[in-house]
Amino acid sequence: MLPGSIQITGETLSGAEIKDICDSLKENSVRLLSVRGCQLSDRDFGRVCRGVSESHSLAQLNLNLGVVSSIGRTKQLADALKANRSIQTLFLHGTPLLDAGLITLNAALSTHPSLVSLDLGDCMLGDEAVRLICGMLPPDGAKSGLRELTLSANPAITTKGWARLAIAVAHSSQLRVLNLDYNPLGDQIAGMLAVAVASSRTLEVLDLEGTELTNQSAQVFLDMVENYPTCLRVLVLAENAISPELQQQISDLLSEGEEDEEREAEAHAGGYREKPTWLPHSSKG
Incomplete structure (x- = not known):
């Protein structure tokens, strides 16, 4: 039997439901477990964690919206x-982790052999957490590192923290998707990120929705995609003080670059294009 999924949202879970979840985990019949926004006792949370530790089939774990509450x-x-x-x-989106929580998780996250996508949006993180996250974006092929990182809505991170992240992104050997939406970044930090994007050999998606940017940032990104080769394919600039015309120009240029690469790939492969082995799991789709 192929592993299936368990998806429950916003419910109070009974002991019997927890037992079913744990049995499925131990039997390796679950590939996706989502209990986002659910209420369960500390004892039952511990039981689920033991089931997770014993599972060999679980690929995606969703504990969004406060399930990890202490x-x-x-x-x-x-x-x-x-x-x-x-x-x-x-x-772990919407989890009150704070820096202390990420310090507790850091060793497990940074040494996990399979983890490639991590959502830490709205987790009340600060600069110390960012320092640890940068360790999950290794600059060479020694270990795999994250391919997708979400840090949406963590307003306590300062310019120093974002600068550190920008440097890590510039040298990361794996990162494909970076979601920073709904952080008060402003034009200065956006400029740092533009340099990181220009330096990165892998980053394809950057989400800067609602990050207090202006046309100044958009012009920097426009100059970058117009004049320099980049792997970037999607740049989200919605809900910023940026003119629709500038957003459209950037989008058009990114689309042109993607079409050119697709034509090149097809030409080299004689019309055959291999499908990617990994697809982003972004909660924003």
């Missing part, structure tokens, strides 16, 4: 992730 639960999740070898995508 430092005690954070420690239990860290222990589960240390034992687990199969999870590729972890969603």
Whole structure:
């Protein structure tokens, strides 16, 4: 039997439901487990974590919207992730982690052999957390590192933290998708990110929706995609003080670049294009 999925949202989970989840995890019959926004006792959360630690089939774990509600639960999740070898995508969006929580999770996240997609949006993170996250974006092929990172809505991160992240992104050997929407970045930080994008050999998607940018930032990105080769294919600039014309110009140029690459790939492969082995799991689709 192929592994399936368990998806529950916003419910109070009973002991019987938790037992079913744990049994499925231990039987390796679950590939996707999502209990976003659900209420469960500390004892039952511990049972789920033990099930996660024993599962060999689980690829995606969604604990969004406050399921990991205490430092005690954070420690239990860290222990589960240390034992687990199969999870590729972890969603913790809307979890009150703070820097202390990420410090607790850091060893498990940074050494996990399969994790490639991590959502830490709206987790109340600061500069210390960013420093640790940069360690998950290694600059060479020694270890795989993250391919998709979401840091949406973490307004406590300062310019120093964003600058550190920009440097890591510039040298990351794996990162494909970076979601920074709804952070008060402003034009100065956007300029740093433009340099990181220009330097990156892998970044394809950058989400800067609602990040307090102006036409000044858009002009920098326009100059970059117009005059320099880049892997970037999608740049989200909605809900900023940027003219629709500038947004359209950037979008058109990125689309042209993608079409040119597709034609080149097809020509080299005699009309055959191999499908990518990994696809982004972004919660924004």
